[in-house]
Structures are given as C-alpha cells and as structure tokens.
Amino acid sequence: MTSAGTRRVLERPRIAAQGRLPRAILRPVALLALGLVAAAAAAVAQVPYERIAKADREPQSWMTYSRSYTGQRYSPLAEVNAGNVQNLRMQWAYQMPDPANETSPLVVDGILYLTGPSSATALDARTGRVLWTWKRPIPPDFHLMQFAAANRGAAVLGDMLYVGTLDCYLVALDLKSGAERWATKVVDYSQGYGMTGAPLAIDGKVITGVAGGEAGIRGLLDAYDAATGKRLWRFWTIPGPDDKAAYKTWGGDSAKSGGGPTWVTGAYDPALKLIYWGIGNPSPDWNGDPRPGDNLYTDSFVALDEDTGKMRWHFQFTPHDTHDWDAGHVPVLIDAVLKGRERRLIVNANRNGFYYVLDRVTGEFLAGQAYARQTWAKGLDAKGRPIVIAATDPSDKGTFIWPNANGATIWFSPSYDPTRRWIYVPVRTRGATYFKRAMQFRPGRYYPGGGETEMANIDVSGEVRAMDALTGDVKWTFPLLSPATSGVLSTAGGLVFTGTDEGDFLALDSATGRPLWHVGTGSRVQSNPMSFGIDGRQLIAVSADRVLFVFGLK
Amino acid sequence: MAAARGAACYKSAVTSYASQWALAIALLAPAAPLFAACDALKPFAGGSTVYTHDQLVERGRHVFEQNCAVCHGMDASGGRGPNLRRAHIARAPDEAALCDLIETGIPPEMPDGGFMTDEDVREVVAFVRSVGRSAATAVTGDAAHGARVFAAGGCAACHILAGAGKGFGPELTDLGDRRSAAYVRQVLLDPPSRLPAEFLMLRATSRSGAAVEGIRVNEDDFSVQLKDAAGNFHSFDKAGLASLERLEGRTPMPSFAKLPPADLDDLIAFLLAPRAAP
Numbered sequence: 106m107t108s109a110g111t112r113r114v115l116e117r118p119r120i121a122a123q124g125r126l127p128r129a130i131l132r133p134v135a136l137l138a139l140g141l142v143a144a145a146a147a148a149v150a151q152v153p154y155e156r157i158a159k160a161d162r163e164p165q166s167w168m169t170y171s172r173s174y175t176g177q178r179y180s181p182l183a184e185v186n187a188g189n190v191q192n193l194r195m196q197w198a199y200q201m202p203d204p205a206n207e208t209s210p211l212v213v214d215g216i217l218y219l220t221g222p223s224s225a226t227a228l229d230a231r232t233g234r235v236l237w238t239w240k241r242p243i244p245p246d247f248h249l250m251q252f253a254a255a256n257r258g259a260a261v262l263g264d265m266l267y268v269g270t271l272d273c274y275l276v277a278l279d280l281k282s283g284a285e286r287w288a289t290k291v292v293d294y295s296q297g298y299g300m301t302g303a304p305l306a307i308d309g310k311v312i313t314g315v316a317g318g319e320a321g322i323r324g325l326l327d328a329y330d331a332a333t334g335k336r337l338w339r340f341w342t343i344p345g346p347d348d349k350a351a352y353k354t355w356g357g358d359s360a361k362s363g364g365g366p367t368w369v370t371g372a373y374d375p376a377l378k379l380i381y382w383g384i385g386n387p388s389p390d391w392n393g394d395p396r397p398g399d400n401l402y403t404d405s406f407v408a409l410d411e412d413t414g415k416m417r418w419h420f421q422f423t424p425h426d427t428h429d430w431d432a433g434h435v436p437v438l439i440d441a442v443l444k445g446r447e448r449r450l451i452v453n454a455n456r457n458g459f460y461y462v463l464d465r466v467t468g469e470f471l472a473g474q475a476y477a478r479q480t481w482a483k484g485l486d487a488k489g490r491p492i493v494i495a496a497t498d499p500s501d502k503g504t505f506i507w508p509n510a511n512g513a514t515i516w517f518s519p520s521y522d523p524t525r526r527w528i529y530v531p532v533r534t535r536g537a538t539y540f541k542r543a544m545q546f547r548p549g550r551y552y553p554g555g556g557e558t559e560m561a562n563i564d565v566s567g568e569v570r571a572m573d574a575l576t577g578d579v580k581w582t583f584p585l586l587s588p589a590t591s592g593v594l595s596t597a598g599g600l601v602f603t604g605t606d607e608g609d610f611l612a613l614d615s616a617t618g619r620p621l622w623h624v625g626t627g628s629r630v631q632s633n634p635m636s637f638g639i640d641g642r643q644l645i646a647v648s649a650d651r652v653l654f655v656f657g658l659k
Numbered sequence: 660m661a662a663a664r665g666a667a668c669y670k671s672a673v674t675s676y677a678s679q680w681a682l683a684i685a686l687l688a689p690a691a692p693l694f695a696a697c698d699a700l701k702p703f704a705g706g707s708t709v710y711t712h713d714q715l716v717e718r719g720r721h722v723f724e725q726n727c728a729v730c731h732g733m734d735a736s737g738g739r740g741p742n743l744r745r746a747h748i749a750r751a752p753d754e755a756a757l758c759d760l761i762e763t764g765i766p767p768e769m770p771d772g773g774f775m776t777d778e779d780v781r782e783v784v785a786f787v788r789s790v791g792r793s794a795a796t797a798v799t800g801d802a803a804h805g806a807r808v809f810a811a812g813g814c815a816a817c818h819i820l821a822g823a824g825k826g827f828g829p830e831l832t833d834l835g836d837r838r839s840a841a842y843v844r845q846v847l848l849d850p851p852s853r854l855p856a857e858f859l860m861l862r863a864t865s866r867s868g869a870a871v872e873g874i875r876v877n878e879d880d881f882s883v884q885l886k887d888a889a890g891n892f893h894s895f896d897k898a899g900l901a902s903l904e905r906l907e908g909r910t911p912m913p914s915f916a917k918l919p920p921a922d923l924d925d926l927i928a929f930l931l932a933p934r935a936a937p
Contacts, residue, residue, distance in 0.1 A: 556728030
C-alpha cells in the first residue's frame with residue numbers, strides 16, 4: 106500500500122539529476138536534465154486520469170467523489186470486517202471552521218483533501234495535521250438561495266484539486282501548496298446560483314454543476330479544460346427555443362425561470378464516453394400553474410457526450426413536478442445481465458419514492474417499483490412514467506401526501522455492493538401538507554410558489570434499505586428513528602456504514618442489516634462516509650457538524 | 660417596494676469600528692441608546708404607507724410564505740428549520756433581535772435576508788412575532804385564589820413557576836405568553852388531548868425485571884434517556900433491556916376535571932397572569 110512514501114518517490118528524480126560529471130559539462134547537462142525532469146513532471150502528473158479510471162488498482166485511494174466513476178461509493182478494502190468492527194476506535198479528528206459540514210473527503214498518496222463552503226484543506230491522512238488551507242472570500246453581496254452554505258467535496262486530476270465556490274467560481278488549486286492555478290467564473294451568482302457540489306474530473310476536463318432551484322435559475326452543466334479553466338461546453342438543463350420538442354414542455358415563456366439545478370455529482374462511463382447527471386426541480390417548486398407541461402429536463406437523468414456536451418438521452422422521473430422532488434442524486438452505474446442479456450445499467454432510488462433501473466446506453470426503462478412510503482402515484486407504466494393519483498398537487502388549503510419535499514431519499518449517496526449486487530439506500534419516511542401560492546418571479550430571489558407543513562406526529566421515521574439492485578426487491582431494512590440524513594458506504598469487509606439524525610455513526614452487517622458497531626458523534630451526521638488506507642491499515646472517515654472523524658482498528 | 664437592502668450580512672466585519680463609535684457616542688451622549696434598533700424597524704423605513712398591526716401581520720404572512728416557509732413551514736411550525744410558533748425564540752428574544760437575525764442569517768444554515776426590502780423585513784418580523792402569541796382571551800378568575808388552588812393541587816411537585824417547584828414537567832412561568840385560556844383549560848381537564856409532538860412516556864424494563872417509567876429525554880437507535888417522576892435521569896442501552904414500552908397517549912399530568920368550576924377559572928387566571936422570570 107502506498108502512503109506518504111509515494112511523495113518521496115515523486116521527489117526523487119530531482120535529486121538523481123545531480124550527476125557525477127565534470128563541472129564544465131555539468132551546467133548544460135544539468136540544465137538539459139532539469140528541462141527533461143520538468144518535461145517528465147509535466148507528462149507524468151501525480152494523478153493522471155488513468156489512476157482515477159482504474160481506481161480499483163489502488164483501493165487505498167479515494168480519488169473522485171464516489172471513489173470510482175460508477176458512483177457506487179463502495180470500498181474494496183476489507184481489513185475492517187464483521188469480525189473486528191467492534192474494535193473500531195477514533196484515530197484522529199479534525200475541527201473544521203464551518204458548521205453543518207456535508208463534505209466527503211478525497212485521499213491520494215497519503216494526503217486527505219476536504220472542503221468547506223468556498224474553502225479547501227489538505228491534511229496528513231495519518232495524523233490529521235494540516236498541510237495547507239485555502240479559502241476564497243465570500244462576496245458581501247452574495248445571498249444564499251440554497252438551504253445550506255455547504256460544500257460536498259472536491260475533484261482531483263493531474264497536479265490539481267478542483268473546488269466549486271459559493272459565488273460560482275471553479276477553482277484549480279496546486280495539490281502540493283493549495284495555491285490557485287486558475288479560477289473561472291461559471292455563472293453570475295446574483296441571479297440565484299450557487300455551487301455546493303463536488304466537480305467531476307475526467308480525462309482533461311472538469312465537469313461542474315450549480316445549485317439554485319429555489320430561485321428560478323436556468324440550470325446548466327459545464328465542462329472546463331482541466332489545464333486552463335477554459336470552458337469547453339455548456340449544457341442548459343432548461344431548453345431554449347432551439348430545442349423545440351423540449352421547449353414545448355414549458356407553457357408560455359415559463360422556461361425562462363425553469364430551475365433545473367445540477368448540484369449533486371454525476372457518474373461517467375469512459376467506454377461510452379458519456380457523462381450521467383441528475384437534474385433538479387422545476388421552478389417555482391410547489392406551483393405548477395405557470396409552467397404547464399412536463400418541464401424537461403427537470404427531475405431527470407441526462408446522458409451527455411463528454412466531448413460536446415450534447416445530450417444522448419434523458420429519462421424524466423417526475424414529469425411536471427410540484428413537490429420539489431429534485432433528481433439531485435448520484436447515478437449508480439452497474440453492469441449485469443438483465444432481461445436475457447448483458448447490459449450497461451444506471452440505477453436510482455429517487456426522491457419521489459420509486460426505484461429505477463435503466464439501460465445507460467439508450468436510457469430505456471427496464472424495471473422499477475416503489476421502495477418507500479409514497480401516496481402520489483399508483484405505480485410506473487411500461488415506460489417508467491408515474492401513474493399519478495388525482496388531487497395530489499399542492500393546493501391553496503394544503504394537500505397531505507408522502508413523501509415530503511425532502512423526498513424518500515435526497516442528495517446523500519446510496520452505496521452499491523458489487524459482490525452481492527445489492528444497493529443500500531438511506532430512506533426518509535415523512536409526509537407533508539403541501540401548499541400552493543401565486544408568486545411573481547424576480548431574478549435572484551426565492552421563487553418557491555408555496556411550501557409545506559410537516560406533521561410531527563404522523564409516522565416520522567427512516568431506514569437503511571438493502572435492495573436487489575436489478576429489481577428493487579428488499580433484502581433487509583435497518584430501522585432509523587428519524588428520516589435518514591446521511592449517505593451510505595459499503596465495503597468489501599461486508600459492512601455498511603452510515604450516520605443518523607440523532608448523531609450516531611454506525612456499521613451494519615451488509616448481509617443481514619444487523620448493527621455491529623456505533624459511536625455517538627455529538628451532532629446529526631449529514632455527509633457521506635468514505636474509506637481509505639494508509640500504512641497498510643484501513644480507515645473510515647465521516648464528517649459530522651464541524652468535525653471530521655477518522656476511525657480505524659486498534 | 661424599496662430597493663433591495665445593502666450588505667446587512669456583513670455587519671460582523673465592521674463590528675469593531677461600529678462598537679468603537681457606539682462607545683464614543685455613548686460617552687458623549689449617555690442618554691442615547693447604545694445600540695440602535697434594526698433599520699427596518701425605524702418609522703417609514705423603506706416605505707411610506709402606514710399599516711395597522713393586523714395589516715402588517717397579514718402582509719408579513721405573504722412575505723413569510725414566499726421567503727421563509729421553504730424551511731420553517733407554511734404555518735411557521737417548522738420543517739428543515741425550527742418551529743417559530745413559540746413565545747420565545749432563543750436567538751431572537753425581541754423585535755430588534757429578530758430583525759437583525761433575519762438580515763444577517765445564521766451561517767451556514769439560514770440565509771441572510773439581504774435581498775429583502777425594509778418593508779419585507781418589517782412585515783415578516785410582525786408576522787413571526789404574532790405566531791408565537793396566543794390570542795388574548797378574557798380571563799375571569801381570581802388569580803390570587805388561583806395561587807392557593809395551585810398550591811393545594813400539588814402542581815409544584817412537577818412544575819417550576821417563578822423559580823419555585825420541581826422540574827419534572829414543563830416550566831409554567833411564562834405560560835401566559837404561550838398559551839390561551841382555552842388551551843390551558845383543555846390541558847387541565849384532559850391532559851392527554853394536548854401532548855406536544857415529541858412527548859412520550861416510556862417504561863424500560865431490565866433483564867432483572869426492574870422497571871423505570873419516565874418521560875423520554877433522548878432516544879437513538881441504540882440508547883434511550885428518560886426522566887423519572889423524581890426528576891432523575893436514567894440512561895439505558897436498548898440491547899440490555901428486556902423491554903422498552905412506548906406509553907403512547909400517557910402523561911404523568913393528572914386531570915383536574917373534578918375541581919369546582921370557579922376554582923378552575925381561578926387557577927387558569929393564576930397560570931396566565933403576566934409575571935417576570937426570577
């Protein structure tokens with residue numbers, strides 16, 4: 106297993122360049138050698154794309170948001186297992202400057218990178234000691250139109266760390282010093298945009314989305330040149346008149362304030378050269394009257410060509426959504442035999458309460474069923490479109506249905522265990538009374554068009570649900586006292602890690618859901634756990650409020 | 660509407676200068692208030708129309724529904740953000756503090772209201788202040804006699820009022836700010852009919868058969884803490900219990916339905932009487 110040693114290896118060529126040659130010829134040769142070393146250093150970056158693409162070759166690393174481009178959030182590390190997880194102990198903790206963190210760290214070559222709102226920090230992954238920090242000031246006229254000034258993580262590629270900022274800059278930081286290489290303005294934050302998600306770095310490109318679905322933004326997904334920060338393409342999640350078919354799904358000129366944010370990191374299939382991304386809710390959230398039609402491409406997964414940003418296919422989970430059931434989810438990519446042949450699949454437990462299995466080459470719906478309590482649809486038709494029950498829209502006097510606006514699950518990650526072909530989903534069980542209100546759109550201001558009232562006494566709970574990933578059939582459930590607030594990590598050690606609203610961080614047996622270990626963190630856990638290796642040992646990290654906790658054996 | 664407000668959220672950055680000036684002004688003119696109220700509360704700030712209080716509250720309801728209900732619920736009873744239907748908001752005990760809080764937000768979870776106009780802020784302050792207050796109702800009883808009914812009824816065995824009593828049940832000192840006479844009457848006559856959302860009595864029985872009954876203080880997937888009638892806390896690991904019964908609808912509060920009607924009126928008058936905390 107590599108550790109801090111890798112960094113020393115990387116330093117070595119410079120020392121080797123000092124030769125035993127006579128002084129007279131040393132200078133030009135040394136200059137030449139230095140030039141070669143510099144060229145070599147440029148050619149052999151610390152984290153070339155191939156390292157990330159072949160993430161399974163170095164299970165001790167965690168080099169992209171969900172560890173691999175598949176979105177699976179599965180660790181092949183197995184040192185910590187059902188037999189010894191009872192011995193997990195805190196190894197170190199790091200106190201972050203901002204509260205209520207949702208960040209999920211990266212670990213590369215012995216260094217852990219974590220983010221806060223418009224900030225990033227490099228820590229020694231063995232001890233948690235700070236190596237460098239970077240912060241971009243939040244402009245005085247920035248007004249948060251999101252629910253939290255969060256940041257969910259960074260991307261790494263080459264010799265740079267890529268971070269999105271609240272004021273909508275994509276920033277490239279030098280991995281070794283935290284110094285800024287470039288900062289590119291993605292979009293004007295005064296129109297209600299923000300950036301809270303982890304970018305996705307692929308070969309030579311950095312993909313980033315935006316938040317702002319409560320402010321009537323026009324959603325977008327951008328690709329930037331990883332070396333220069335130059336924009337390569339932009340995909341508008343809300344069509345313009347040039348995309349006639351999609352534009353027609355917005356009555357009048359409602360597309361202008363259509364929403365469709367892209368705030369949760371997507372997945373990538375290098376063989377198909379397709380990027381998969383979840384698109385958020387239409388605006389206004391709770392009032393569909395001003396925007397008759399299906400409102401494409403809100404509440405959808407889209408597949409985009411990595412070179413052009415052109416859409417290959419889309420699949421809309423919730424046409425004409427009026428409940429804020431944003432498809433801001435990590436798409437999970439799976440290869441399996443289904444309906445008689447080997448297929449490339451994309452699966453999703455959606456905020457609307459249904460689980461979907463799609464073909465990721467074509468976007469075709471293959472299977473799906475409800476996985477959580479929902480009272481708005483009878484089921485899915487043959488094409489995966491919900492069969493909506495009448496009178497479930499928000500109303501002037503309020504309409505009570507399940508789930509509430511936070512959905513049956515939300516942005517935090519599910520985890521897919523390839524050894525079992527099971528997916529573990531954190532589930533929220535909570536209904537709400539939804540209201541509709543007439544509202545005038547004003548750029549850069551809230552545009553909810555209603556809201557909800559939650560009923561505390563009516564079955565408020567949650568669960569971790571293990572399902573057959575190809576069908577959505579339940580394998581086990583672990584009940585949570587409150588709706589889930591945290592993502593899930595599964596490991597080759599046969600464990601599922603997650604956190605709870607009450608502040609526990611816990612390990613379940615991935616075969617049975619039996620709880621094996623837990624610890625109180627002192628705060629609601631609202632982040633995604635991850636795992637990495639150092640000095641041959643497996644560690645598990647999770648953030649809770651202001652603290653990043655790192656656990657390991659002994 | 661007036662133009663959008665300036666950078667109210669960045670007050671903290673100039674605090675040191677502001678407080679120096681405030682100190683200087685206070686020294687020069689000791690009669691002036693040390694800290695001015697939030698700008699939006701100043702007369703005619705950001706608007707020229709004068710509204711009655713009821714009009715302000717009604718206008719504030721619309722502002723609230725469009726800007727705040729996303730987190731605090733359409734009726735301010737909470738959602739992603741906390742329930743505001745309470746007499747005392749800890750972070751904003753008075754109008755000026757509430758106004759400041761709306762303008763500055765609570766980073767990172769509550770956005771600043773810097774994009775709201777002065778009118779918006781003034782109206783929403785009026786609305787939020789109104790939702791925690793119960794409608795004034797005529798209380799006919801004799802509060803002085805009610806104090807004797809309170810003592811004779813043993814209420815202080817469970818409740819603290821104006822610094823005296825035991826802290827098993829909710830404190831009653833500021834009950835008049837929070838509850839209507841009709842509500843208090845219903846609780847006294849039929850306590851289980853008005854249990855708060857999170858209230859639950861539990862009976863925890865150990866493997867040895869010993870049982871502890873009390874009010875749930877905390878619960879997670881693995882442990883539970885409860886408070887018994889003597890006010891003592893107990894903490895149990897669920898795995899170590901023979902049983903954990905959820906006594907839905909149960910409350911230690913007895914019914915006072917058998918009190919003579921005049922005594923009940925007097926007790927209510929006493930409970931709702933305005934009083935300062937000790």
